Amino acid sequence: LAGAEPVYLAPDIDAVLHVPTHVPLDTIKEALAAYPGAKGLVLTNPTYYGHCADLTEIISEAHHYEIPVLVDEAHGAHFVLGEPFPVSALKMGADIVVQSAHKTLPAMTMGSYLHLNSSCRIDRDRVAEYLTRLQSSSPSYPIMASLDIARAYVEHIIEEQKLSDILQRIQSLKQTFDSLTNAEAVKPADPRIITDPLKLTIRSKRGHSGYTLQNILERVNIFTELADENQVLLVLPLGGKRIINAETIKSIDEAIEKTPPDQMFVSAEWGAQPVTVLPYQKKVLQTFKKEYVDFDEAAGRLNAEDIIPYPPGIPMIMAGERITKESV
Numbered sequence: 001l002a003g004a005e006p007v008y009l010a011p012d013i014d015a016v017l018h019v020p021t022h023v024p025l026d027t028i029k030e031a032l033a034a035y036p037g038a039k040g041l042v043l044t045n046p047t048y049y050g051h052c053a054d055l056t057e058i059i060s061e062a063h064h065y066e067i068p069v070l071v072d073e074a075h076g077a078h079f080v081l082g083e084p085f086p087v088s089a090l091k092m093g094a095d096i097v098v099q100s101a102h103k104t105l106p107a108m109t110m111g112s113y114l115h116l117n118s119s120c121r122i123d124r125d126r127v128a129e130y131l132t133r134l135q136s137s138s139p140s141y142p143i144m145a146s147l148d149i150a151r152a153y154v155e156h157i158i159e160e161q162k163l164s165d166i167l168q169r170i171q172s173l174k175q176t177f178d179s180l181t182n183a184e185a186v187k188p189a190d191p192r193i194i195t196d197p198l199k200l201t202i203r204s205k206r207g208h209s210g211y212t213l214q215n216i217l218e219r220v221n222i223f224t225e226l227a228d229e230n231q232v233l234l235v236l237p238l239g240g241k242r243i244i245n246a247e248t249i250k251s252i253d254e255a256i257e258k259t260p261p262d263q264m265f266v267s268a269e270w271g272a273q274p275v276t277v278l279p280y281q282k283k284v285l286q287t288f289k290k291e292y293v294d295f296d297e298a299a300g301r302l303n304a305e306d307i308i309p310y311p312p313g314i315p316m317i318m319a320g321e322r323i324t325k326e327s328v
């Protein structure tokens with residue numbers, strides 16, 4: 001919309017989970033040194049998998065160049081509850097943070113918070129003006145009211161000191177999954193990554209893809225948030241109660257044992273350069289013709305559309321990037 005030319009920063013791919021976790025500080029430093037006139041740094045923290053990095057140094061590095069930092073904290077609206085939840089980017093000094101309240105708090109779908117956290121690098125009036133250009137002039141009052149309810153819900157948890165009960169419930173749910181024989185909870189290999197306690201990643205120990213494990217769990221009415229080649233992700237609730245009894249655990253174990261393994265190792269690591277720009281400016285790209293070609297013939301050509309499997313919504317190749325043999 002703004003006609004901005006993106007500079008893409010490649011994230012680290014975790015050695016155990018095989019998913020992108022965060023953009024390392026060295027990559028940010030390299031990009032800032034190469035593009036000191038950049039208008040903004042946009043980061044996603046946490047990821048859909050609940051993986052969080054310490055952004056403090058990254059943010060102060062960007063601020064050294066007077067570059068505002070915008071953080072997509074879609075999955076972290078509950079971080080305001082404090083420990084043991086990860087630290088919000090708001091506390092780490094990000095200038096603008098957006099949180100999808102509807103993901104982890106009891107807000108209606110679409111309800112999100114846009115936090116402005118800077119008086120010098122962000123012009124509040126300009127943000128407000130651009131919002132009026134992008135948003136409806138008839139906002140939904142039920143959604144806005146639900147955002148206030150979600151805020152009050154968090155306040156209530158803090159005031160009534162209900163956090164320890166919530167954490168205990170989450171812990172006991174996690175322990176139930178720990179009693180599985182044929183599946184296990186997995187965590188990132190990278191010790192710098194903190195995982196949101198509301199997210200639980202589970203993998204079959206008998207060589208099943210996440211998609212197959214997802215099917216097995218659905219047969220006993222456990223609905224996962226997402227599946228990938230290697231595992232499933234569960235989002236645990238702040239409120240409410242879910243009891244998984246020993247019989248259910250037994251039937252999951254039996255179903256895993258009976259199902260033929262189908263996991264194909266697909267590496268998410270394809271040697272992407274840490275800092276890249278598109279070979280052509282958007283204006284030029286728009287003049288190019290698009291055509292369908294077989295996968296076998298795609299390497300070396302320019303990608304015509306963003307490829308962002310959802311969930312988890314982590315881009316694989318963006319429009320205008322050159323396709324490599326490895327990315328195919």
Ligand SMILES: Cc1ncc(COP(=O)(O)O)c(C=O)c1O
Binds near residue numbers: 044048074110112312
């Ligand atoms: C990391 C991330 N950012 C942003 C969004 C979009 O948020 P919303 O649905 O509130 O527009 C999603 C959606 O699930 C997401 O996973």
